Amino acid sequence: MxxxxxxxxxxxxxxxxxxxxxxxxxxxxxxxxxxxxxxxxxxxxxxxxxxxxxxxxxxxxxxxxxxxxxxxxxxxxxxxxxxxxxxxxxxxxxxxxxxNDRSLGIPGENLPGVYGAAAFVGWYNGHPRHHALEPLLDGTALAVIGNGNVALDVVRVLAKTQAELADSDICEHAARRIDAAHLTDLYLIGRRGPIEASFTPVELAELGELERCDVIVDPAAIAADVGPEVPEKERKSRQRNLEILRSFGARSGEPKPMRIHVLFNAAPVAILGEERVRGLQLERTRVIEGRAEPTGERFELPVESVVAAIGYHxxxxxxxxxxxxxxxxxxxxxxxxxxxxxxxxxxxxxxxxxxxxxxxxxxxxxxxxxxxxxxxxxxxxxxxxxxxxxxxxxxxxxxxxxxxxxxxxxxxxxxxxxxxxxxxxxxxxxxxxxxxx
Ligand SMILES: Cc1cc2nc3c(=O)[nH]c(=O)nc-3n(C[C@H](O)[C@H](O)[C@H](O)COP(=O)(O)OP(=O)(O)OC[C@H]3O[C@@H](n4cnc5c(N)ncnc54)[C@H](O)[C@@H]3O)c2cc1C
The missing domain is CATH 3.40.50.720 (NAD(P)-binding Rossmann-like Domain)
Structure with missing residues (x-):
């Protein structure tokens, strides 16, 4: 044959x-x-x-x-x-x-400074289609939209020091640009809540081990238990995610120079800016029967770059x-x-x-x-x-x-x-x- x-x-x-x-x-x-x-x-x-x-x-x-x-x-x-x-x-x-990246479908997504995860990840991994992306990392704040492992990869790679990346195979052009960046605040944004996040616990826990970066989570946003609706085969890992997120919220010690802010129940509404990204507008959501429902309450984050890790086609x-x-x-x-x-x-x-x-x-x-x-x-x-x-x-x-x-x-x-x-x-x-x- x-x-x-x-x-x-x-x-x-x-x-x-x-x-x-x-x-x-x-x-x-x-x-x-x-x-x-x-x-x-x-x-x-x-x-x-x-x-x-x-x-x-x-x-x-x-x-x-x-x-x-x-x-x-x-x-x-x-x-x-x-x-x-x-x-x-x-x-x-x-x-x-x-x-190909799925698009966000919101105003402003074609502004310079907005990247799909396939392109962004392809850039630091040296994919010939994306190696020349040269993402704008000149601001202090960047938002990653998505609550899966790809979103975790992106914030972790950006938050690591050159020493932490020394035994990785990150491409030199990307390592240099990340090193020269002035990022201090990375936002990890999910439309739904911490129970629905599809992070795997091992990858989520890695965020707590970063040399120069704290993880900021509002402990009040983390439920004590996943509740009865989560399917049996996912209960253990979702429960573990909640524990890890709570442990981030409970940490104390000397503040580090960078922060990853984990925001749940926030749906992107528009990317703001004229020549390039200047902010991200979000709407608070409530999860009803597993779906993120808008509440009408909007707020803005002053970010200069956005990476959308919301899926592929x-x-x-x-x-x-x-x-x-x-x-x-x-x-x-x-x-x-x-x-x-x-x-x-x-x-x-x-x-x-x-x-x-x-x-x-x-x-x-x-x-x-x-x-x-x-x-x-x-x-x-x-x-x-x-x-x-x-x-x-x-x-x-x-x-x-x-x-x-x-x-x-x-x-x-x-x-x-x-x-x-x-x-x-x-x-x-x-x-x-x-x-x-
Ligand atoms: C950013 C990211 C991080 C991930 N991290 C992990 C991880 O840490 N651990 C883990 O277990 N899984 C991880 N995964 C998931 C894992 O990579 C996928 O499950 C797996 O790669 C899917 O395999 P695939 O063969 O369907 O597609 P792919 O791996 O995408 O392979 C498709 C291949 O087809 C080729 N191709 C495309 N179009 C054509 C064409 N027209 N003609 C010829 N060739 C073509 C492409 O060049 C590519 O080589 C990750 C996924 C992503 C996106």
């Missing part, structure tokens, strides 16, 4: 792994529009979470397995068309993630059925159309950790096996040969596994320990490090 997997992030690689466990002789070609593999493990997960990024070692084994080929720097929809993939492969699996691809409302490929449990499937964030939206993709991949491949058993695949798809001929004809310089390893080694070699790597952040520098130009 010839299989094309589009996207070399966790969902693509776990799906490749599940396929080869079931059908060891399968030929799998994994495409990525970047010259580098591993999706958000490289470009999303926070640079100071190196132990989480270590999953890349397992992915490396999957990508280098005989019968599996990596085609980096090949964008489906630009370098190869969807119909060309369908003509070349027995199975096509999309695992392209959800790379998948960009549509020409010809691939798309669900506009949900912002992902139209699919039924992963099935898009005969021989075509979706996995990971482009299948079910942006939720779940890296490991979730492993479980999901197992379920998807079981479904594919059932479909194959009930409806035989058409014979005679040519696989890799047809596609490499098209790429050569079009002058696309693709990166194979060996070329990726050259990039990997060069990035490690040019970093100053304890920094694990200094990433190349442009397509040109990546191709040059791979020696394909």
């Amino acid at each position: 010839h299989v094309a997997i589009v996207g070399s992030g966790p969902s693509g690689l776990y799906t490749a792994d599940a396929i080869t466990r079931l059908w060891p002789d399968t030929e799998i070609d994994i495409f990525d529009r970047l010259p580098t593999p591993y999706g958000l493990v490289r470009g999303g997960i926070a640079p100071d979470h190196q132990s989480t990024k270590a999953v890349a070692r397992a992915f490396e084994r999957m990508l280098s397995r005989p019968g599996t080929r990596f085609f980096g720097n090949v964008e489906i929809g630009r370098d190869l068309r969807y119909d060309e993939l369908k003509a070349a492969y027995d199975l096509v699996i999309f695992s392209v993630g959800a790379e 998948t960009p549509a691809l020409p010809g691939v059925p798309f669900d506009e409302k949900r912002g992902r490929f139209a699919n039924d449990d992963g099935f898009i159309e005969p021989g075509v499937y979706a996995a990971g964030w482009c299948k079910h939206g942006p939720r779940g950790v890296v490991g979730t993709n492993r479980t999901d991949a197992g379920i998807l491949v079981k479904r594919i096996a059932e479909d194959i058993a009930s409806q035989a695949l058409p014979e005679g798809k040519p696989g890799t040969g047809a596609v490499t001929a098209l790429l050569r004809e079009r002058g696309i310089r693709f990166i194979d596994y060996a070329a990726w390893k050259r990039i990997d080694e060069a990035e490690i070699a040019r970093a100053t320990p304890p920094k694990p790597r200094e990433k190349f952040v442009t397509i040109a520098s990546l191709l040059s490090a791979a020696s394909v130009i």
Whole structure:
């Protein structure tokens, strides 16, 4: 069987792994529009979470397995068309993630100084699409809107000292800009209350360990108990979040030079300013049956930058059925159309950790096996040969596994320990490090 997997992030690689466990002789070609593999493990997960990024070692084994080929720097929809993939492969699996930021939908969101989390995180992580963002960090106050782990990542990275980031793989351009910033007050803002926040306790507790930053929480805003409505499987972690938040509120000692203000029940109404951000207007909310209801009471924060970490959507691809409302490929449990499937964030939206993709991949491949058993695949798809001929004809310089390893080694070699790597952040520098130009 010839299989094309589009996207070399966790969902693509776990799906490749599940396929080869079931059908060891399968030929799998994994495409990525970047010259580098591993999706958000490289470009999303926070640079100071190196132990989480270590999953890349397992992915490396999957990508280098005989019968599996990596085609980096090949964008489906630009370098190869969807119909060309369908003509070349027995199975096509999309695992392209959800790379675009959801918008806030409020006045002022296009002002200079407002960034989506995909762009902001991509900037400090050296994603070629976002490395040149140069966010405005020249003010003293910045707001991060969102109550999930991505929002925590952003405030934590901004609050850390250079010494605290020394063993991270934050890109040098971002480390320099954060070091030169004059930020003293970071606001972490949630529309709903502390019970509804989707932080995970370990990540939330990290805020309490920052060298130069206090966490300010109004203890009166933190309920004693999560209450009966929280589903059983989430009770323990939500309860733990409340304890951690209360512990922040109870701290005393010498004040530190920076503060993270954790604000709940505050919905953004408008971003203020003319030439650039000068403030954020918010409305107090009340949570009724899990929803944030406005109260009419408004207030303003004098911030100079805003990062919106409120979710992502998948960009549509020409010809691939798309669900506009949900912002992902139209699919039924992963099935898009005969021989075509979706996995990971482009299948079910942006939720779940890296490991979730492993479980999901197992379920998807079981479904594919059932479909194959009930409806035989058409014979005679040519696989890799047809596609490499098209790429050569079009002058696309693709990166194979060996070329990726050259990039990997060069990035490690040019970093100053304890920094694990200094990433190349442009397509040109990546191709040059791979020696394909
Ligand atoms: C900021 C952030 C921090 C996170 N931190 C953690 C964490 O600490 N721990 C944890 O467990 N999980 C974390 N996650 C979640 C984890 O990253 C996701 O669960 C996982 O990456 C989703 O995998 P995916 O394969 O669906 O998408 P992705 O990882 O986004 O991979 C998609 C891949 O598809 C490629 N692609 C896109 N379009 C095309 C195209 N047209 N042609 C070819 N290739 C294409 C992209 O370049 C990318 O490599 C984080 C997520 C974010 C956003």
